[in-house]
Amino acid sequence: MNGESAYARAYARALYGSAQARHEVDGVTQDILALERQWVGSPELRHFCKRGLPGSPAGRARSVEKLWGGTFTRTMVFFLSVLAQRDHLGMVPLITGQYQKMDDRAQGRSDVRISFACEPGEEEIGQIRKLVADAYGPVMKVAVRVDPALIAGTRFFVNDRRVDASLAGRLARLRAGLTKPQQPGKAAS
């Protein structure tokens, strides 16, 4: 793992831990989502965070207070000012990603990523939702995209599990199966 993402994980874990300790997980999770939206929506915010806020560590902490003091929970504001003091605000997108993974895991929320070969209908997505719900429970977060490289069919991930029902995958398995040296016992059956 590269250094950045290891750091980000450590930060996210610290934030999640203190949110739990103060019974503020819901609030902090809201803040994380809001922060993610701000990050995507505001080029200025991205620019400042990546460059590092100007001023001394204490000055940077005050800037954080000004920016988010009124809107975010105290835990979140404190966390961000620690990041600012250490000039680590550039890691925000990594940290929010990691935090959400942790939250998903803690809430038993399945992370479902579905790819279809061509634009899916509601019904197809619904089918997969039902499959996942039967196996993992109803709480889930679903992301859908179209990937023509699949040729036909679908491939989806539920957390660590991958279900591949695409033509591209089937062809790849066929190829791998045929090029593997045949074991005598199995070939005879």
Next chain:
Amino acid sequence: MNIQLKPDEISALLRRQMQQADRPVDVAEVGTVLSVGDGIARVDGLSTVMYNELVETESGVAGLALNLEEDSVGIAILDDVTLVREGDLFRRTGRVISVPVGKALTGRVVDALGRPLDGKGPVLSDELLPVEGFAPSIIERKNVCEPLQTGILAIDALTPIGRGQRELIIGDRKTGKTTLAVDTILNQAGTGVQCFYVAVGQKLSTVSALHKLLSERGAMAYTTIVLANASEPAPLQYLAPYTGCAMAEYWRDRGGHALVIYDDLTKHAQAYRQMSLLLRRPPGREAFPGDIFYLHSRLLERAAKLSDEKGGGSLTALPIVETQANDISAYIPTNVISITDGQIFLEAGLFHEGQRPAINPGVSVSRVGGDAQVKAMKQAAGPLRVLLAQYRELEAFMRFSSDLDAGTLEQLAVGRSLMYVLRQAPNQPVAVHKQVAVLFAGTEKALVKVPDSRLREAVKDLYDAVDTYENGKAYAARFASSPVMDDELKGLLTRVIEDSVRKYRKG
């Protein structure tokens, strides 16, 4: 190949293969490679993977799950590292690493995953065994009771090895360690002992020379070579000894007898150290990770003589360890010495003096093999240790004093002739009845009057005499029926020795 296939047979074959390979839906547990370097991949996901489980990429690159951390898994890549890139997926196989075992392996050269390296086609084996097998428990074992003849007089006399024993061969580089092991393999012809030579971190040229020798001498008929040479990734070098051991266990657990040679465990430990540092495990003494002892103990504990209820099979292990400047107190040597049932210590000094095999009898021991020694050999070798110890002492003393009495001079001559008797050319193992004959001649002082310059000839003549002289044949026949050193055998032996040695005495 000269097989004619008809078109409809081909299409039937293809159809069958396609049916097996065609799976419309595939479900797998996967993880994404976050980073890869130095043969180690860090993977996000695979949250339920087991320690030591085999994982695979889409393109079939194998990996070994080793570091199971809270939010990532460290995977040692067992193939070409350049085939794995960031973002690739590793999938679980649900199997701990297993290798093909059984008769199909005999005569083959394979890598640490049991894949053929000798160009003789696939290894056609139905059976797999996990490389990390369990060591037999105490009640499943019994004491070592049958000899494993090495064919090397110095070993069979002084540090006898029994089937199921673990005897360490230790010494500096180029002191004849590998030669001892290979000669032992050569000497297993016709004994039914299956041999496995595991080469770890060696040069390919060394191993191919060894393969050639074993082939020429017909020893590949009962031998398998497991090869992870110096240019292989460290994880394969780490795995190779366990692979060889699993292959040998197949025979042990079916009432058969197997011999495994690990050449050598120093390089094995170094490969493990490299892997551990890359996996960021905390280094300890000599930068080895803390579990280095377990690395070798769990391997060598699998050597055993099984109880009769378990079929009475055996697995004998001859690990090899290389020392620096005869230092057996370094970390790896002390560890392995403490795990094994004895050691054969080869000394560079002796080797250069021409005393080859360069076994130092003073510090070489076998803690269990004596019980398994052939009776007559045990009797003939009885006085050997003491005589050699006296000789070494006198020899040291001789450096300070010049006028020695006749008794002392004779003791020296006996010692010298015994040291000669223990010399042996490489790749020429000797049958036990011949060993006993020559040893008896040495300890009974029959060779004392032979001048040093003719000792070599005299010993060689005596070896031949046992095969060719009438008395020799009588002795050999009697030995075959009952190998006990009683008066009859002694009488026969004394006559052979007289007939042969007489020619070389001075005066």
